[in-house]
Amino acid sequence: QVHLVESGGGLVQAGGSLRLSCAASGRSFSTNAMGWFRQAPGKEREFVAAIAGRSVNTVYADSVKGRSTISRDDAKNTVYLHMNSLKPEDTAVYYCAADPPRGWGPWVHTPTYNHWGQGTQVTVSS
Secondary structure, eight states: OEEEEEEEEEETTTTTOEEEEEEEEESSSTTOOEEEEOOOOOOEEEEEEOGGGGGGEEEEEETTTTEEEEEEEEETTTTEEEEEEEEGGOOEEEEEEEEOTOSSSGGGGGSOOOOEEOOOEEEOOO
C-alpha cells in the first residue's frame, strides 16, 4: 500500500523559509512525476510545483516561481519543496502527490495524481 507523508510545515514569519518533505513508501516513484499542491481555506487546491522522474524536468506555478525549489532524492523515495521569501498568501495546507496518470506533461498542473498525502499546514504571519 502506498503512503505519502508530508512534514516540515509550521508557523513562519513573512520573509522566512521552509523546507517541506514528502516521504513515499509502498513502492518506488523514481521514474514517476511528483508534485506539490496547496489549498487555502475556502479555495480550490492549486498547483505549486512538480518534478519529473529522474529529476529531468521541473515546473512551478507563477506564484512561487523564483522563490521555490522542488527536488527529489530517489534513494530515499522523498521529494522536497524549499520555499523562500514566504508571504502570508502562501498560507495553506500543502499536499504531496505522486504519479500523474499520463506521466509528465501539461497536466501535471492538475490535481489528478494517483497518490496523495494528508497534507502539512504552512502558516505565514505578517
